[in-house]
Amino acid sequence: MRAFLETGQSGLAAAKRWVPPRVGVTTGTAAGSSPGAEPQQPRRVLESGRHRLPRETVRLLAPVGDPEKVICVGLNYRDHCLEQDVKIPKEPIIFSKFPSAIIGPFDDIVHPEESSEVDWEVELAAVIGKKGRRIEESSALEHVVGFTVANDVSARDWQMRRNGRQWLLGKTFDTFCPLGPALVTKEAVTDVHNLSIRCSVNGRLMQDSSTSQLVFRLPKLIAWVSGFVTLVPGDILLTGTPPGVGVFRKPPVFLKRGDEVQCEIEELGTICNKVV
Numbered sequence: 001m002r003a004f005l006e007t008g009q010s011g012l013a014a015a016k017r018w019v020p021p022r023v024g025v026t027t028g029t030a031a032g033s034s035p036g037a038e039p040q041q042p043r044r045v046l047e048s049g050r051h052r053l054p055r056e057t058v059r060l061l062a063p064v065g066d067p068e069k070v071i072c073v074g075l076n077y078r079d080h081c082l083e084q085d086v087k088i089p090k091e092p093i094i095f096s097k098f099p100s101a102i103i104g105p106f107d108d109i110v111h112p113e114e115s116s117e118v119d120w121e122v123e124l125a126a127v128i129g130k131k132g133r134r135i136e137e138s139s140a141l142e143h144v145v146g147f148t149v150a151n152d153v154s155a156r157d158w159q160m161r162r163n164g165r166q167w168l169l170g171k172t173f174d175t176f177c178p179l180g181p182a183l184v185t186k187e188a189v190t191d192v193h194n195l196s197i198r199c200s201v202n203g204r205l206m207q208d209s210s211t212s213q214l215v216f217r218l219p220k221l222i223a224w225v226s227g228f229v230t231l232v233p234g235d236i237l238l239t240g241t242p243p244g245v246g247v248f249r250k251p252p253v254f255l256k257r258g259d260e261v262q263c264e265i266e267e268l269g270t271i272c273n274k275v276v
Contacts, residue, residue, distance in 0.1 A: 001064050001183065002234035005129050005145060012129075012145070012185075061104045063148050063183035064127055069235045070097040070177060071225055072123075072152060074167070076240025077213045083243035092216050092224050097152070097172045097238075105149070105180025105271035111257050112173045115155035118255040118275070121241035122199035122207050122263035124192070125150040126218055127183055128235040132226055140222035143231060146185040147192060149271050150238050151178040151199075151263045156247045156254070179236070181269045188267070193217055195266040197242055201253075202260055209242030211265075 004011050074093035075081055081088045103109070111118055129145025152171065159170030186192070193214060199207035216224070221237060246253040255261065255275050264270040 002066060002068075005064075005127075005233035008130065008233075059104065060106060060181055062102045062179040064179070064234050064236060065099075065102055067099050067102075067234045067236045068232055069229070070099055070101070070238065071235065072096060072171065072238040073216065073221060073240045076215050076221075077209060077242045078215055079209055079213050080241060080243045080245075081215070083245075083248050088215055092221055094225060094228075095167045095171065097168075097177050100174060101153075101172045101177035103175045103178050103273070105178060105269075105273075107178065107273060108175065108276045109151075109153055109178065109255075109261065109273045110173075110175045111255065111275050112155065115157055115170075115173070116254070117156040117247065117252075119154045119156050119246040120199055120201060120206065120255065120261050120263075121152035121154055121245055122197055122265070123150040123152050123238045123241050124195070124197060124211055124265055124268075125179060126192075126222075126237045126239065128222075128231045128237070129233050131230065131232050132222075133230040135223050135226040135231070137219040137223040140219035141186065143222060143226075144186055144218065145233070146183045147189060147265075147268055148179055148183050149181070149263050149265045149268050150236075151261060151271065151273065152238055152241060153177065153255075154245075160247075177238075178263070178271050178273045180271045184268050190267060195268070196264075197266070198264045199244065200262045200264075201246075201255070206246070207242050207244035209244075211239075213242060214239060 072095050075089050125148045126144050127146050130143040132143045153176040155170040159167050163169045193211050195211045259275040262272045
């Protein structure tokens with residue numbers, strides 16, 4: 001996928017290009033042509049019905065499995081800040097996960113022996129499709145190819161108390177970044193800043209909010225981050241999580257082996273991962 005995204009608009013155009021039907025296959029008769037003639041209007045690859053496999057016969061991988069960077073944003077939902085009784089940030093709080101944390105939309109989350117406080121965080125993830133540095137907010141969305149669903153799995157003990165309270169280790173255990181189920185191009189999304197976003201654990205709804213609650217929207221985040229690093233195709237930007245995480249419940253609730261975590265964002269789909 002990253003190699004495909006690096007082809008830029010030419011690659012996207014090729015993926016969307018109209019193609020003629022197979023030789024010898026008749027799909028209809030255009031006006032002014034004789035029966036059995038090649039149609040004047042070609043059909044889309046998807047409309048052809050070819051090259052399709054039943055979902056149950058395949059294993060879906062993460063839409064982007066080897067990004068150069070996985071960039072994350074903390075405290076980026078107003079209602080999540082209120083949940084913690086903390087001030088709304090005046091500038092984006094940025095941290096990262098290693099790409100080795102990424103797993104597919106239905107793969108297992110491995111509960112590490114080193115933590116007893118593993119938590120869930122449903123997040124909207126944006127995927128970069130165009131290279132840029134010091135990007136202007138006004139053109140920031142031109143650098144986004146699409147969106148997907150993420151779970152920013154977090155070991156709260158390591159994030160909040162250990163390792164000098166640096167967030168990295170608590171956020172980047174192997175399997176701590178489920179992604180999927182697909183990369184939805186931005187043209188297919190009605191309004192990325194007004195999508196319902198939810199997370200359930202064992203069927204119990206834990207998080208239920210809207211991306212309208214984002215403190216810093218995507219143009220601001222892309223402009224901010226690109227002031228420090230060059231964004232390249234395939235880079236993934238996790239935009240923060242709404243309220244309802246386990247650590248701030250009374251009493252706190254953490255994931256255990258056997259739990260099933262389902263994350264869903266309107267128009268983008270659902271991922272579901274079992275904890276093992």
